[in-house]
Amino acid sequence: MTEKNPRYNGLYVYVFDANKLECGDVILARNAESTSFKGKAVSDAIATGSRGDFSHALLCTTPPTLIEAIDSGVSNINSHNCFIHDPEHVRVLRYPNAAIASAAASAAMMSFAKAYSKRAAISSIVPGVHLGRPRDDRTFCSALVAASFRAAGAPEFKTIDPMKTTPATLQRSARFADVTTDVLKRVLSFENIEDMSALDGDRRPSPMAGQAKLLFEYYSALLIPIDALMATYPGLLSFRPTSFFQCLDMIGALCFEVDKLPDTFEANDLRQRTGVIDELAFKLLSEGKWQAMQTAAEAIDDKSMRYTLEESFKPDPDIDLEGTLGFIRQTRDQIRSRASILNDPERPPGHSLVWDEWIRLTHLSLQYFEKRLSVLTEALGRAYPNAPSA
Known part of the structure; x- marks a missing residue:
């Protein structure tokens, strides 16, 4: 049984409203609450290096499933098993064309289990740095999102190189609407919160x-x-x-x-x-x-x-x-x-x-x-x- 953390006694957190999350929604996050110094430092470095507020990007495929490119590769996480400490640590962005957003969600699922490219991720945030030709069987978080919208026919992504797309690129895009306050809801922390993953903090291992x-x-x-x-x-x-x-x-x-x-x-x-x-x-x-x-x-x-x-x-x-x-x-x-x-x-x-x-x-x-x-x-x-x- 997971050891209880007294921090969460009576603490309010934020979760995704199951009725509001939609196919193609983009979630940006920053590891601000990590108990790992290295994890927080890396997150801060990515956000700072890309001149944005976030270090990671996920895409909602079929709710409640979120897809993401992490060190172990492109994989899924269930939004019902996630929470956020502070809504300032995340953004939920929605593409205005629902058909394109849905097509992007479908395109992302075809990338499931692609390998992660740390080289490409570094190259995307450091101007002028090229660490070799990117492999098309590897990706990273924001590249996965950009490639999915490009494959779906989103005109804004036709001229954008997915492998040069950062969370800050997505954050600055005027095409997406910020629906964070609509999609997140404030709740009293759950009895099993220690077994859940914090999108702005520590993740829990999944089977x-x-x-x-x-x-x-x-x-x-x-x-x-x-x-x-x-x-x-x-x-x-x-x-x-x-x-x-x-x-x-x-x-x-x-x-x-x-x-x-x-x-x-x-x-x-x-x-x-x-x-x-x-x-x-x-x-x-x-x-x-x-x-x-x-x-x-x-x-x-x-x-x-x-x-x-x-x-x-x-x-x-x-x-x-x-x-x-x-x-x-x-x-x-x-x-x-x-x-x-x-x-x-x-x-x-x-x-x-x-x-x-x-x-x-x-x-x-x-x-x-x-x-x-x-x-x-x-x-x-x-x-x-x-x-x-x-």
Whole structure:
């Protein structure tokens, strides 16, 4: 059990309002409350070096999920498990075009598990310093945000080099609206706050902490036969994948296309090479390491759901009405987002081993989200029978 910190006794903190956070929202933060001298010093140096107030940038994909590029790579953090000591330490920025913001959120998810580039991050904040050509399979926090909006077609990002984008660049952009006061709400610190991550302070380890490293290892293994395929058949692929999920997407589509080719020597060779890549990807994805991390994360979520369900039977339940309504809405959004891949006409089942495995895993995650939705809806209906529907 995490040791209690008396600092939080009766202390008010800030959390994200589950009903206000939207796809594509950009969160800027500064590590002002860190207990680590080094962590705070690095944060201060980044903010000062970039002539801004913040040192880190995150992007909301499908609420409550935030995506970020950190030392271990591009990974996710759940906003429900986060808090902020002082709203001056963060900014929540919103792009005015919701369609572009949503597209940026989708683009960011394709960069999941990319490796982190410390060299590029340093080069972005030190004028005139070039530490070698940046690799397209590596990124850093604000570059991830800028590249995602550029891929989404945001005109302001067409001429901006993502690898030269800093948190200060995003902070100074006149295009974003500051919605910090709308998105954050002040609450009395939670009983389990020591187990939560402070976006302006100390982070807590997550059971999914190693996922970015693991999936980058998978990506690196797949890149060897993919590069060989691209060298043998130039022009076959429109781009070289830069993350595991881009590989997954490419393999699923390619397997479907090569199965339609006529029976020729070249087509058979292409099918054989594609099959080798597909089998390797399937072997990696089905080995169980990634699924074990998912299971551990779901166990933590289960603990929270059990608490909510038990509280719902009490006359004065410790259930945040607005927060739970928002969590229900966000869970429905997650279900819609995950379900969208199940009927992709460019990647139908039966052609790719790894894509079929990904569909199987998606079905399992949907079952989990449906379970969460059912528990939350039941608990809320019992605790607040007259509450509006989510």
